[in-house]
Amino acid sequence: xxxxxxxxxxxxxxxxxxxxxxxxxxxxxxxxxxxxxxxxxxxxxxxxxxxxxxxxxxxxxxxxxxxxxxxxxxxxxxxxxxxxxxxxxxxxxxxxxxxxxxxxxxxxxxxxxxxxxxxxxxxxxxxxxxxxxxxxxxxxxxxxxxxxxxxxxxxxxxxxxxxxx
Numbered sequence: 594x595x596x597x598x599x600x601x602x603x604x605x606x607x608x609x610x611x612x613x614x615x616x617x618x619x620x621x622x623x624x625x626x627x628x629x630x631x632x633x634x635x636x637x638x639x640x641x642x643x644x645x646x647x648x649x650x651x652x653x654x655x656x657x658x659x660x661x662x663x664x665x666x667x668x669x670x671x672x673x674x675x676x677x678x679x680x681x682x683x684x685x686x687x688x689x690x691x692x693x694x695x696x697x698x699x700x701x702x703x704x705x706x707x708x709x710x711x712x713x714x715x716x717x718x719x720x721x722x723x724x725x726x727x728x729x730x731x732x733x734x735x736x737x738x739x740x741x742x743x744x745x746x747x748x749x750x751x752x753x754x755x756x757x758x
Contacts, residue, residue, distance in 0.1 A: 683695060685744065
C-alpha cells in the first residue's frame with residue numbers, strides 16, 4: 594500500500610499500525626474519564642470529528658512522516674469514540690440489560706476490526722489506499738450524525754442519570 598508510495602521498508606510501513614495502536618492504548622483511559630465527567634454526546638462528537646480529520650490527513654499525507662503523525666492522531670481520537678460509546682451504552686441501557694447491551698457494543702467494535710482490515714485491503718486493491726482513508730472519514734461523519742440521533746445532547750444518556758426502563 595504506502596510502502597511503494599513512500600519508498601519505505603515493510604518494517605517501517607508497519608510502524609503505521611504500531612503508532613496507531615500505542616496512541617489508542619495510551620489515550621483511552623483519559624477519554625473514558627472525560628466521557629464520564631462531561632457530556633458524553635459532545636465527547637463522542639469531538640472524538641469522531643478528530644478521527645475523521647486525521648483519516649483525511651492520512652489520505653492526503655505528502656510523506657511518510659506526516660502519515661505516521663496522522664495515524665497517531667487517528668488512534669488518539671478513535672480511542673475516545675470507543676471509550677465514549679461504552680459510557681453511553683452503559684448509562685443508556687436499562688438495569689439488568691447493561692451487560693448484554695455492552696456485549697453488543699463490544700461485538701460491533703470488534704467486528705469493525707476483523708472485517709475492516711480485509712475490506713480496506715480489497716477496496717485499496719481496486720481503487721487506492723487513499724480512498725480507504727477518505728471512506729473511513731465519510732463513515733465517521735455518518736456515525737457522528739447517527740449518534741446524535743441515538744444520543745441527543747441533553748438526552749437520557751447522561752452519566753449518573755437514570756437509564757430508560
